[in-house]
Amino acid sequence: MVAPLDEPLFFELTRPQPLLIVLSGPSGVGKDTVLQALKKRNLPLHFVVTATDRPPRPGEVDGVDYIFVSREEFERMIAADEMLEYAVVYGDYKGVPKAQIRQALASGKDVILRVDVQGAARLRALCPEAVLIFLAPANVQEWYQRLINRHSETPETLQRRIEAVRRELTYLDMFDYVVINRQDHLEQAVDQIVAIIQVEHLRVHPRRITL
Ligand SMILES: Nc1nc2c(ncn2[C@@H]2O[C@H](COP(=O)(O)OP(=O)(O)O)[C@@H](O)[C@H]2O)c(=O)[nH]1
Numbered sequence: 001m002v003a004p005l006d007e008p009l010f011f012e013l014t015r016p017q018p019l020l021i022v023l024s025g026p027s028g029v030g031k032d033t034v035l036q037a038l039k040k041r042n043l044p045l046h047f048v049v050t051a052t053d054r055p056p057r058p059g060e061v062d063g064v065d066y067i068f069v070s071r072e073e074f075e076r077m078i079a080a081d082e083m084l085e086y087a088v089v090y091g092d093y094k095g096v097p098k099a100q101i102r103q104a105l106a107s108g109k110d111v112i113l114r115v116d117v118q119g120a121a122r123l124r125a126l127c128p129e130a131v132l133i134f135l136a137p138a139n140v141q142e143w144y145q146r147l148i149n150r151h152s153e154t155p156e157t158l159q160r161r162i163e164a165v166r167r168e169l170t171y172l173d174m175f176d177y178v179v180i181n182r183q184d185h186l187e188q189a190v191d192q193i194v195a196i197i198q199v200e201h202l203r204v205h206p207r208r209i210t211l
């Protein structure tokens, strides 16, 4: 007996499972720029705002780029177990407030956040079904020039980022995807991340986020 042709097939009945997408990669590769471009695509994506005790850079907005807090406040949040994940990154605290990730996952949308490779490793351990995307430069020279041209660092903070990059590249094997953010081809990188999200939603066995 064949089901009536107008009856939805079983796979149309499964509610799409929201993804937890983790974008990582070396300083200056273009994570924030890619996320800003992704926001302009108006996809059903919830962008998690993470916390830091680093002072805001010119143009950075509290509650949008980061939740900017003092070192004392950050350490209070750690002690109060308010952080899902945190790390010292290039000398500053960075962390994912549990409240932020809960609010994001409750939205029913795909959730995306950008963390350093330490954060990506921690989120892989906490949530094996997260989708980890490594944003890479086309080559070290392009990466270095991009970081310098951003004019965001003091000699000390620049040196920390340069010293970190070799170690950060060794984390690649832990990731699910690598996207190259080529010089002056930003939209190509964004297209690839959109494609990853689309394909991840076509899995016969959807990733189930447990956090
Ligand atoms: N582990 C972790 N890293 C984070 C978090 N938020 C931001 N980061 C990362 O911290 C690193 C330093 O960020 P930032 O100080 O803005 O410097 P930038 O990477 O040079 O722009 C970047 O790789 C960010 O992706 C977080 O909540 N946890």
Ligand SMILES: Nc1ncnc2c1ncn2[C@@H]1O[C@H](COP(=O)(O)OP(=O)(O)O)[C@@H](O)[C@H]1O
Pocket: 025, 026, 027, 028, 029, 030, 031, 032, 033, 034, 146, 147, 149, 150, 181, 182, 183, 184, 185, 186
């Ligand atoms: N594809 C690209 N081509 C050229 N410049 C880029 C590209 N992506 C990002 N940038 C620039 O590189 C610098 C670093 O980007 P940013 O998003 O701050 O990196 P991250 O968030 O990974 O530290 C910024 O000045 C940004 O405008």
